[in-house]
Amino acid sequence: MKKLLNLSLLVILATTFSFTVPSTGGYQIGDKAEDFSLKNTDGKMVSLKNYSQAKGYIVVFTCNSCPYAQAYEQRIIELHKKLEPQGYPIVAINPNDPAIASADSYDKMQERAKNQNYPFAYLMDEKQEVFPKFGATRTPHVFVLDKDLIVKYIGGIDDNPDDSQGVTINYVENAIESIKAGKSPDPSLTKAIGCSIKKKKK
Amino acid sequence: MKGIFIAIFFILMFYTKSVGEVSYLADVGVYVSADSIPQIFNFEQIKPYFSTTSDSVFIVNFWATWCAPCVAELPYFERLNTDLQGKKAKIVLISLDFKSQIDSKLIPFLQKNILKSEVLVLSEKNPNAWIPQINEEWSGTIPATLIFNKNKRQFYEQNFEKYEDLKRITANFID
Numbered sequence: 001m002k003k004l005l006n007l008s009l010l011v012i013l014a015t016t017f018s019f020t021v022p023s024t025g026g027y028q029i030g031d032k033a034e035d036f037s038l039k040n041t042d043g044k045m046v047s048l049k050n051y052s053q054a055k056g057y058i059v060v061f062t063c064n065s066c067p068y069a070q071a072y073e074q075r076i077i078e079l080h081k082k083l084e085p086q087g088y089p090i091v092a093i094n095p096n097d098p099a100i101a102s103a104d105s106y107d108k109m110q111e112r113a114k115n116q117n118y119p120f121a122y123l124m125d126e127k128q129e130v131f132p133k134f135g136a137t138r139t140p141h142v143f144v145l146d147k148d149l150i151v152k153y154i155g156g157i158d159d160n161p162d163d164s165q166g167v168t169i170n171y172v173e174n175a176i177e178s179i180k181a182g183k184s185p186d187p188s189l190t191k192a193i194g195c196s197i198k199k200k201k202k
Numbered sequence: 203m204k205g206i207f208i209a210i211f212f213i214l215m216f217y218t219k220s221v222g223e224v225s226y227l228a229d230v231g232v233y234v235s236a237d238s239i240p241q242i243f244n245f246e247q248i249k250p251y252f253s254t255t256s257d258s259v260f261i262v263n264f265w266a267t268w269c270a271p272c273v274a275e276l277p278y279f280e281r282l283n284t285d286l287q288g289k290k291a292k293i294v295l296i297s298l299d300f301k302s303q304i305d306s307k308l309i310p311f312l313q314k315n316i317l318k319s320e321v322l323v324l325s326e327k328n329p330n331a332w333i334p335q336i337n338e339e340w341s342g343t344i345p346a347t348l349i350f351n352k353n354k355r356q357f358y359e360q361n362f363e364k365y366e367d368l369k370r371i372t373a374n375f376i377d
Contacts, residue, residue: 137341191333192333
């Protein structure tokens, strides 16, 4: 009887706990990110450990279909061109389920990467297992990692989604500058508008 | 003669609509026009929409014409608007459409889909400055909905799959 009581208490505790865990979860600043292996638009599998020269990583959850992601597309390309030679490549990941957003299918990703001349890897989170680990909720959503995969910055790319000419703060560039200087980015967290990630219907 | 009747009918209809708008807008203290051209606000101007000392419940939804799940749930807010007739409740739909697309996308959308709910545009440069003022936990994904009265507030960074979900949550705020 006592055993049964203990068991039921455990069940109650477990249920209560599972309800109090925030659903978005994901990495916090200072956490070590887990490496992943996802398919690039060239058909090859890509992991962060493949970037042998990298001093850090700019992981961007983005996609074809979101107008906000489109508004930032050119800026992401420019960022890569500027920062990759310094050791900080963009690693783009499409987290969306193509069954919901057909424009985000692997074929369409290949098409877009080709047409827009993506200079960076554009990976598909096919099983939708990577974006929940990061805690990505939208596209675009940026996570800057250092060499040891420690999460240093989470948030938006800059402070003006409407107009790249009107940007006054480049959050991601500033975060990289901080990492280079051995400092913690300030701000390390920013908010930005974006499209919700399209999760597989269960 | 028939023309005069029609004219009177339209004047009356317009008059009733305007009076209706103004009376519940008195709650927030900002005048908004009742046609399908939405007013554009910066965050400071729109701030009065996010708190109240009145007895009303406010349902504030953040959306954009480019956001498919937002557009999909708009009918739920419209239905809620109808269901809440006569109750002290107000629905505000805040568009986050790109400034450059207000004329080309938002206004044509509003002219095509006549919404009963109030539509405003928030045009503010730096999202990082205003998003946390709505809710600290909001990452910035839309759709998102804020429901509050003078005693409590709840924030939902999600879309509503069913009308009943939205209705049930709102009912908690109406005594």
